[in-house]
Amino acid sequence: MASAASVRARRLRAALTYANLTPFVFFALFPFYFMFVTSFKRNAELYNLKAVPFWIQTGAITDHYDFLFRRTEFLIWMKNSLIVSVIAMSISLVIAILAGYSLARLRYRGVGSFGTAVFITYLVPPTLLFLPLSQVVNWLGLSDSIWALVVTYPTFLVPFSTWLLMGYFRTVPREVEECALVDGASRLQTLLRIVLPMAVPGVVCAALFGFTLCWNEFIYALTFVSQSGNKTAVVGVTADLIRGDIYYWGSLMAGAVLASVPIVVIYVWFLDYYVSGLTAGAVKG
Template structure:
């Protein structure tokens, strides 16, 4: 904290903090206000009488209703949830085992293999989708959820592996050695001791992976074509922007509803997740 006079606290802490919060929260506010504003207000020219862009006196649920009745938004939500959960689960299982192996088992080239895995994470998706599209087509997976469930791990597994490697390194080696003397095999020591201790790390890797796949856009745009297969980010942008007409109300309502599950996931695990990032293991 900042020491000294009250004005210093305001000048160097509260004021910058308030500006930061304003900057951070304004897009969300804009999203909320647009999604409950009637069309009549949304499409009014800026110089009309009584024009107030930041507030509305006539809130309406029309856009949300439109979203669920006139579009396949519910299906998109379900698709996104299903794809995000399954690809996160696959990536977590692989990431935890790979991270454990790379940080704990001494085998030749473990270090360079770890770096190699991280480098694959750095290959931009905008390049990777071209060869992946070929593969998806060859296996006839196009326009199915599996096209995403199987391609998301290409960036999620390196990410989870890297995160878990760091976390496993922070778990004292003696815990595992003690378990092995106590009568556990290497496998049991990992299952009963190392993984439970690493739960905060696993949770934060999971939340990150879930968010990444929930928000993913380019693969979903390329691999899915029929409206009923789409995910929220792709569905909302492709079905609610028709030509050069933006359906701002439903668009913002869709964006808002689409970000709620991620927000819930974060707030639910926030304590574990912070502990995971700071790598705190107390003996």
């Protein structure tokens, strides 16, 4: 009897947990569902106050997506985002691997202050520096091009990735490194052939976050680029799809959905890396 009662108590508890989790999951996912549904609705249904907004009643259409591909520079924006994200992420990753290893493992004068400096820049919000950076970009002759973003994105990627990688480098046992050095490997060889392979999860993590942060970046991309053909996907959709008339919601939602797809795909594929990177970056730091 006692065990039957405890089973019932456990079931009740589980039911309560799910009941409590449901509003959170609904809150988190509903906006995405709603954007998705909206992007397939006919305008007549979209702007009908009597229609139930939660699902599609008069048949799904792809007109809003057609509009994106035929009448806007959506594909160019996506291409720009891809180029900027991949290049900025790769450059930052190389710089951060070197810096992270140096800060985590080597002993020399000033290493502590360098670590602090990197940490401080990690906390500097982009919104503090976008005005002077827009001038720097001008002086470099990069204004209104995607290269303005390739140059400036490492300012937030490098501190973040360095900090993240430092945690991973610290987990590599010192003895392994010392063995390699005693065997006559140079320090650079030790880093590249011994330490780096052991920190691969950290590198993957930094690459994923780097790509995501670049793809999602908004204020620099909005400020430094004004020509439509040079915009990134996020800015192109938010700035260029809003036209004079009010009937643009369908294509706007279609753009938002499609421009999120690369991130969703990577996210679903590497979910565990995201979770561990998020907690490593914030908590270990």
